[in-house]
Amino acid sequence: MSWLRALNATARSGLTIQRRRLEPLIAFRGAAGLALVVLLSLDIFGPAVAASSAFGAFQAAIASFQRSWRARPVLALLSGGTLAVSTFLGYLSGAHITLFMALIALWAFLAGLAWAAGPTAGVIAASNVAMMLVTVTLPTSVPAAAGHAAMIATGAVVQAGLIVLFPIRRWGAQRDALADALAAEADYARRLRQDPVAHFDPEPFVTARSAATVTRREARRRPAALHGTRGIAERVRPVLASLADPAIGAAAEGPERDRVRELLAAAGSVLDTAAHAVRHGQPVVIAAPALAVLEAPDNSDVLTGPARRAAARLATLLRDVVETAQGEGTTTDTEPLVRPTLVRMAPVVLRAVGKELHSHDSPVLRHAIRIAVVAAVGYLIGFALPFGHGYWVPLASVMVMRPDFSQTYGRAVARFGGTLVGVAVATTVVQLAHPGPYPSGALAVVCAGLMFLLMRTGYAAGSACVSAYVVFLLGMSGLAVDQTVRDRVLLTLIGGLLAMVAYAVYPAWETPRLRNRLADWLLADGRYAAAVVAHYADPAGARRDDVRDAVLASRTARIAWQEALERAAHEPVRHRGLSRSAAADAEEAMGQLGRAAMLMEAHLPSRSTTPVPAARDVADALLHAVERGAKDIRQRRVPHWDEVRENLAAWDGEGVPDQVVRSGAGLLLNTLDQLTAALEEEAPRPRPQPAERP
Known part of the structure; x- marks a missing residue:
């Protein structure tokens, strides 16, 4: 510009x-x-x-x-x-x-x-x-x-x-932040009806998490509706995405897809109602048609496999959202998010x-x-x-x-x-x-x-x-x-x-730093995906907190990228290694990478589930690849993912019975390839050598 x-x-x-x-x-x-x-x-x-x-x-x-x-x-x-x-x-x-x-x-x-x-x-x-x-x-x-x-x-x-x-x-700003997050999730559910791979901006949930961070004294006085609702609502989003996704959830067409569209519409209605109730401090009154769709006994007949599990999980989570929004439910969050005092x-x-x-x-x-x-x-x-x-x-x-x-x-x-x-x-x-x-x-x-x-x-x-x-x-x-x-x-x-x-x-331009921001985002998303895949390798010994911490780091990196990209768009400097078109394509690929990890997170196995030992090798290969890829992006090189591809090929040879983990891993590799394609045009090309004289 x-x-x-x-x-x-x-x-x-x-x-x-x-x-x-x-x-x-x-x-x-x-x-x-x-x-x-x-x-x-x-x-x-x-x-x-x-x-x-x-x-x-x-x-x-x-x-x-x-x-x-x-x-x-x-x-x-x-x-x-x-x-x-x-x-x-x-x-x-x-x-x-x-x-x-x-x-x-x-x-x-x-x-x-x-x-x-x-x-x-x-x-x-x-x-x-x-x-x-x-x-x-x-x-x-x-x-x-x-x-x-x-x-x-x-x-x-x-x-x-x-x-x-x-x-x-009192507590109006915190109520608005939580209500905005619920309303954004309701809008996401409705958009998934038409676009099964629709994007979701996590900023409302980041804001709601910041609003939920209180001092010890404030935690004792916080309204019941503001305690636990956000945590349950965050678990709804990956379930919505996995239910709508054609690769992991319902089929792209047919009765299964029609039922999923009805479930998504009902989920949007419930989340909107909960958002209105939280914002105004009123009781939650769920519309009868939405409740009937979510709890319909024939959902288990129409839906099969991961889609059926996602539908059952969605109904349970939405019921918990309604109960906690009314201050009647219980939450697994035993400790509040504590904000330190000014002295600390x-x-x-x-x-x-x-x-x-x-x-x-x-x-x-x-x-x-x-x-x-x-x-x-x-x-x-x-x-x-x-x-x-x-x-x-x-x-x-x-x-x-x-x-x-x-x-x-x-x-x-x-x-x-x-x-x-x-x-x-x-x-x-x-x-x-x-x-x-x-x-x-x-x-x-x-x-x-x-x-x-x-x-x-x-x-x-x-x-x-x-x-x-x-x-x-x-x-x-x-x-x-x-x-x-x-x-x-x-x-x-x-x-x-x-x-x-x-x-x-004496400027501080953001444009030259875009590659570093993209590398940070890749590293955060890659660690998130690796933590999810590793969970399938050892369900009994894995810690869900590792996945949760990786999710938060991924959100932080994504928002930092978006803020940097917005600032760079108004700067009067030419791009240095990352044009607007390449940045847009890279952002699309990174969004799909985080989404693929989220789809797998929605079906994290319980401790009693049969492990998938080969997932450990894929998780390690993925982690090493994104660390090397982040370094390549910073140094204006094109990242490659041969290590991940080789491990997935060996995985296919062994046979993986879990449909979710295999399909999700394939989506991860596809999105990494999309990122490579977005950055190939920006790679510096070698200068042509002058022809030798005869």
């Missing part, structure tokens, strides 16, 4: 307003907490302290809107507390520009590294740097800095207290940061270096320009910068467009109406409430609201009343351009 097309695509994405479900009650709660802090601070301490406390309450509310499964009060307190510390240090060094620039660079670098702990930590850390740039402009003495920092923390405490006292739709997370985060620091090609490290340099240079530029209040330059830069290209450029355009609208409206109101402290505070609260309401619809809308919020809040304390719309917009434009130039000069 050329630079012109990339800039056009990112600009359009940044200015897009998405239709999302609004949450007015949560937005009102955040605005109410901010209003309470502003009014009390104005009445007791005056405008300057009120502005500081307002930034703390505002930042805490923003943190509670982040996509995180940690408790919202904890996020609010963490955000407000770190902002208080940041602002206090900023006050101490604010009188010395060199020292303050060094502090800004250090804080921005640490904020960039915070992305190693996840997007939520990265966003909160970057927002702290941006808010610190504004709060330190409020006039105060060094002894009063601690008081301002304390008021910032107080604002966060107020927001956290309101979240605790007035919970809105500290060593994990430090190890992740250390890993990024030692990787010179790390996107997180490059982002940290970029944002540190841009923040310091932006502050110096703003200080040198004759407009005054030059913090608008680094403020814009820090808020738009992200580790990847598309988000940075899209947010830069959205920031400029939103700031143009927000600053124009707010500055015009201030200069024409000259509102006093209380009206300015009220207008700031209104702008913050609008941002809380609209922030998930697009960054442009949020930027307009937050820009107006800053103008009104500083106007409340008597600052920046002399700054015009032109000045603020120009400084914001400079900050956005600075961020864009920094990424162009």
Whole structure:
């Protein structure tokens, strides 16, 4: 993609307003907490302290809107507390520009590294740097800095207290995540009726698993419907796929296929009903026709072999889904997925940061270096320009910068467009109406409430609201009343351009890493398939946890590939070894590889089943082949699977009575061959040698 097309695509994405479900009650709660802090601070301490406390309450509310499964009060307190510390240090060094620039660079670098702990930590850390740039402009003495920092923390405490006292739709995010996973599975069942090899995106189940990870204290208070339903629903998906697959399940045509279509439709109906019940906390009422199809006595007469076993297993699992969704069933998950506390997370985060620091090609490290340099240079530029209040330059830069290209450029355009609208409206109101402290505070609260309401619809809308919020809040304390719309917009434009130039000069392109991502996915899927095949070799001694761990690793690798491919699609660089067509074909082959392993997983033998000893050799050959194949892909060579093919040929000579394991192993080899075919066109060709002269 050329630079012109990339800039056009990112600009359009940044200015897009998405239709999302609004949450007015949560937005009102955040605005109410901010209003309470502003009014009390104005009445007791005056405008300057009120502005500081307002930034703390505002930042805490923003943190509670982040996509995180940690408790919202904890996020609010963490955000407000770190902002208080940041602002206090900023006050101490604010009188010395060199020292303050060094502090800004250090804080921005640490904020960039915070992305190693996840997007939520990265966003909160970057927002702290941006808010610190504004709060330190409020006039105060060094002894009063601690008081301002304390008021910032107080604002966060107020927001956290309101979240605790007035919970809105408790466990609502977790309910939505589980309901989305069930609804996605219902849609998958319906698609299998027409396409027996349809793909399933595992992201809803990954999200549901993250939502189900709770602390010990939360596990004791979690609703019964959220305990166990996800685990049972995950076991439904491979059964659905195996029932529909013509190679392992029902025949491609005839009465057996017709009955399978009826079963899939009934399964979709049951899963949809369970999703609705979980989302709204209502009883599960299964439609009588769906129940009749699933429990029809003639299913065993029409269906044969693996298809009959899959149908019986499907009916049992769906019954368990319904019972656990109503809080009546039992689950084999004796221990919840435990999320460590913030204290226990500290060593994990430090190890992740250390890993990024030692990787010179790390996107997180490059982002940290970029944002540190841009923040310091932006502050110096703003200080040198004759407009005054030059913090608008680094403020814009820090808020738009992200580790990847598309988000940075899209947010830069959205920031400029939103700031143009927000600053124009707010500055015009201030200069024409000259509102006093209380009206300015009220207008700031209104702008913050609008941002809380609209922030998930697009960054442009949020930027307009937050820009107006800053103008009104500083106007409340008597600052920046002399700054015009032109000045603020120009400084914001400079900050956005600075961020864009920094990424162009010191990029972290995802396109050259696509081969590594594909190799990681192949390795994860290959280990998953090998674990499943090995289970057939020793059913009595095999551990199902090995298969489960391999499934989770496979999902993680697949999502990492999809995210990388999406980022690479918007980058203005030419492919280096993996074109778009090859990436699409390779993704199709890898999806089928994971699906083939899943089909075999649906029929994992019980401990009393007769072993298939030859499966051990096939599993070992498969594991060695994918490890070598992953290395070949990284080094731009075409992988081959002769070892697997030879073992399967010997397997055929011995005779394998288990239809599922033999058919599944054949599907695995076919999908590996598809991957080879997808990568053959991308292999470097030897240069033709010049003909020898006679």
